[in-house]
Amino acid sequence: MEEEIKVLILKDVQLDAELMEYEMRREGLKFLSKRVETEKDFIRELDEFKPDVILADHSLPHFDGISALEIAKKSSSHTPFIFVSGKIGHELAVNMRKKGATDYVFKNNLIKLVPAIKRALTERDELEELMSSRNQLQEALKDKEVLIKEIHHRVKNNFMMISNLLELQSYYIKDKVDFDLFRDSKRRADSMALIHEKLYQSTDLKRIEFGEYIQDLTTDIFDTYNISPDQIKLIINVEDIMLNINTGIPLGLIINELLTNSLKYAFPDDRNGIITIIFSKTDDKFTLIIKDDGIGFPQSFDLKNTESLGLELVNNLTRQIDGVVELDYVDGTEFRITFEELKYKGNI
Ligand SMILES: Nc1ncnc2c1ncn2[C@@H]1O[C@H](COP(=O)(O)OP(=O)(O)O)[C@@H](O)[C@H]1O
Ligand SMILES: [Mg+2]
Structure with missing residues (x-):
């Protein structure tokens, strides 16, 4: 973790935040941190500070960790959200996971904090890489669909051109039987043109x-x-x-x-x-x-x-x-x- 990371700490007790910062410094993590304790400040800093990782207590005097998690997931769903708190019940732990918390660290076992942050950031990077290659694939697929439509369109136009040429040529024919032959040939080109017209109009394309x-x-x-x-x-x-x-x-x-x-x-x-x-x-x-x-x-x-x-x-x-x-x-x-x-x- 060479680059400096931004850590948003949601804690009401200044000393708890300092202990976390101490632990991160001790482990050699390069970081910039900011502490908030109200919902208003939390929302503002998500937007302005743009943290790489969020460390949150689950209970605060005027706010709570689960609500903070929900807010964070909505605004920047990939930002790791780690609970750092005292002992919690099983139900709360399950709820945290369900709502998308990345990890949980006991505050009296802060030695686990930095490994949890590093793991979370690696997972985030992998996820973002995956998302970006998925987006690239979707883009490529869209391009291909446009291309296929374009091809059907051109094939249709070429058939139409043959059809028009046959019609133009038929104007020079005096003999009825010969004229009919041209008209029949034109119809064959038209029936194929129509298939390609339907193909580029179809969502299926095939x-x-x-x-x-x-x-x-x-x-x-x-x-x-x-x-x-x-x-x-x-x-x-x-x-x-x-x-x-x-x-x-x-x-x-x-x-x-x-x-x-x-x-x-x-x-x-x-x-x-x-x-x-x-x-x-x-x-x-x-x-x-x-x-x-x-x-x-x-x-x-x-x-x-x-x-x-x-x-x-x-x-x-x-x-x-x-x-x-x-x-x-x-x-x-x-x-x-x-x-x-x-x-x-x-x-x-
Ligand atoms: N539905 C039909 N009813 C009566 N006679 C038909 C019918 N379809 C085809 N025929 C007869 O069969 C012949 C051969 O048809 P076809 O092979 O399509 O050649 P073309 O249409 O060039 O004459 C036609 O000339 C016609 O005499
Ligand atoms: Mg016939």
């Missing part, structure tokens, strides 16, 4: 509320294809399920493909119809159903051997999430995808 995502995605898709909700009714029945990015991106793209298909092909000649999206979870198994009551597929259709890009994508993306896709086209079209969530691998 997972998004997938039900909410489905709601927004389907609204966007209806907008892109200019579909009136009067012509095609959309029923959404999705549970509040959190999904990570490894599952969310492929599943978002699957929904995008299947819903656009229903809108494009199930209801030709301005037919009316209903599309239903159901997303639920039982135990560890997730089920996504996208169905429409439209014209359906030809009986000979084989989903596993399709050459067209959209359904090929659905097959591949389902494989990516270790899922199974089934197609039922007895009454309109029903796609059912079942999977278990992929474990987050920490790769954003």
